[in-house]
Structure formats: structure tokens, C-alpha cells
Amino acid sequence: MFKFKNIKLLITSFVIVSLFYPNTYKLIYDNIDKTRIILSINKTDLKVIDSKTNKSKIAILFSGGYKTIYDKAFPIIENNNLIANVGFIPSLENEDGYMNYSELSSLYIKGWNILNQTYSHEKNMYFKCDELISDIIKAKKYMDTHYLDFASDSVIIPYGEVNPYLIKLLKENNFCSIKTSDNIILMDGEIEYCHLKVININNSTTVEQFEEFISRCKKNNYFCIVMFDRLDDNNYNRNSNYCSIEKFKRIIDTILKHNNEYEVVTYNNLISKKN
Template structure:
């Protein structure tokens, strides 16, 4: 009788999984996210190994926009092999969507020394003249990052589409954001002013060869 009952329970569970796969998938991911959240809540950046900076060399910063899953599967292991770390400009509203990184994958990179930057919550288009709405997008993203314990980089903005309306800048300063990266420059936000940080930007798109990228780096 017990064996029959056990078999009945197993069949019932299997049928429910087949009938409601989305519900069980959300439950599974919810459990995983809770575990990750607990790990991050006990994580301290002070535990990361100190990396000395050679002042005689030009520093290079790698920033991967959007949080594509290929960064985790391809770029992360390659850069780890050579001792490099990068930054992810994440769109919280796209986390775990198809072809984007999951919360646990972002957490793995973060605890390995990668910074998670603010790329707005939804990455909406045609927002250049809608400063108040864009500000809300950055604030919402910062709230999500803080709530999920990605506290390094929450005040560093990477603008969607590389655009930033000048009228938005004082609003961001007032809300405590520290920097803005557009398509071709970096702005440092301090008190009541913004200043340009001299930097050369190299966009490593699919049509840029490794030879071209290397030549650009050597020219810095």
C-alpha cells in the first residue's frame, strides 16, 4: 500500500510539473535566488585579493553593456585565465531573460571582483528628452542593485544608447550618482558640477578585428 501511495505521489508531481512548468520554474529560480541573496549578504569586498596598479602603464577598463549571457560563458572564463576582471553594465529588468545573465551568474562575477554598474532598469529607447523618466529608470535600477547586494558601482551610470541629455546631469548629481559613461566620454559628478575625465573609448563590436583593437590599445 505504501509503495502504491508513493508511486501515486510521484506520478502526481510529474503531471503537475508537466501541466504547470512555469510555476515550478519560478519556484526553482526563487529558491536559487534566495540562496544567492544570502551568500551576497555575507560577502565583503574586503575579502577580494588586493591587486597592485602599475603606475607606469596605461590602465585599461573592460565594460560589457547589457549583461548578455555570452559574457558569462565566453568572456569571463577567458579573462579569468589571464587574470583580468571586467565590469557589467546591467539592466535589472532583463536579468534572467533569454540570452541575459541570471542573478546567480552576476553574483559569481561580482564575488570574483567584477563590478556591476547601473545601465537603467529597462534600457528604454527614445528617452533623450524625457529626463524625469530617465532619472526614475536610474533610481529604480539603483534600488534593485542595492536590494540584491550589488553595492559596488550602483552610482556609476552607463547610459543606454550612449546618450545623456545635459539637463539630466544636475538631477543625477542631486541624487548622489558619481559618474556617467556615454558613448565617447566619462563624466565625473562632484557636488554641484560635472567634469570630463580624459579617456579613450574603444568599441569592440563584432566588425572590429583583433588587430584593429590591439593597434588602438597600443596607441593609448
């Protein structure tokens, strides 16, 4: 845990700020909960997932940063001693139905990769590459300055389609990967596709289909990403992007049933060229 070596100096600094820079003091005071969380995060505290087995690799990835991920999925992941990953859209932080900074920080400290899902997640950006790269860079800067930086250079493209010109812009700005609708483009060195398959779990996906999917991946030596959007029993039958809590539990149980063959890893571990 982060600790100040000279607490007297810290207190003195706050007193000086309050007397001579009242606006700065007000900003700190108004955001004291966030400030406390930031100061408490130290990279030595993080749970590091370092895979050294020959098992097939699976990454569990949640899109959008919805609050149900923290409320419903996180306890299930934790209780089964697993790890997962989540896309983060900074402009939606604290919006109704989305995770706040405290919740995201809790996932980060537990070892989850927090991926860059752009700052605004606007629609119809395929031909607006210059605007989109600016939005992605803005999200990265936000994540880096808020200590959510382990995977801020891994991008999830809004709505899955990536313009080849955007790939060039991302590589020039030192981003390492792009998650599209059905694959991951690696840019750390030569531009190439990752050897993996993606399955999106929604209200029409059956557990049997999922089990068949991971069996095919194992047979053909593919890594796999299991994608979830929203978890919600109330809207399960009305929106194709939702997955019920019960189905999510069964998907996790299926993975655990095959734990002698499959290993659940972080996104960064999955795309590492060391694999």
C-alpha cells in the first residue's frame, strides 16, 4: 500500500494549498474519495497473473463497463479464484448503470485488465479516423493519470469494425493491440492477427454451444475470448445483448469443469507473444 514517508510534510503542503490556492484545495476536497483510492493503488499491490502452463488459454472479457459486471459478475469470478477483463469508457464513469472509479479500481487491484474502449464510444466513426484516434488517446491519458494503465494501450474498437487507416494511426501512437468484433490485431512489432477465436455470449447463446466452441478451440490450438455485454435477469428476454446471471454461472461452471485443459488468463497474457 502506498505510504508517505513524511506525513508532516504532507499536512504542511495541504495547509499551504488551502491558504494560497483555495480553488485547488476545493478540487481535492470535492474528490477526496477518488484521491484516496488513487493514492492507495501501488503496482506492487496488484495481483499479477503470470501464466506458465501448456493449457489452452481463455480470457473472459466484459464490454462497456456496466455496473452489473461489478455487482453480479465480480463476486462469481472472485469466489472461483478466476480473473477477467473489462472495457472502460471514461465518459460514462458514474453514469447510471455504469461502474464508478472506486469499483473499477477494485477490479484493477485484483488483477483485472482494464481495456481502452475509447473515451466517448461514439457511433458511425469508421470513416472518422482522426477523430477516433483523438478519442482513444484521450481515454488512454485519462486511464494513465488515474492509475488504470496496465492495459490502456489495448483498444476495443466501438462496434467492432476497424478502418485500416486507424490501425496505422494507432501503431504510430504506440498502441499495442486492437480488439475487433472477431479477432485481435497485434501491433507490437509487425502488424498481425492473434491466433484466437471469439464467442459473444448473449440471450441466444446456449451453454452447449459455448462448450462446443471451446472444444473446437482446443482441438485447433486456438486461444479464445469469451465476450459478455450486460448481465441482467430483468432484461434477459427483451434484449439480445443481455446474458442472464444463471447462464453466466453455468458458463463459468463449464470452464471450471475443464480446468485441466483450459486456463483463464488476463487479456495481456492472452495476446503476449511469449505464448
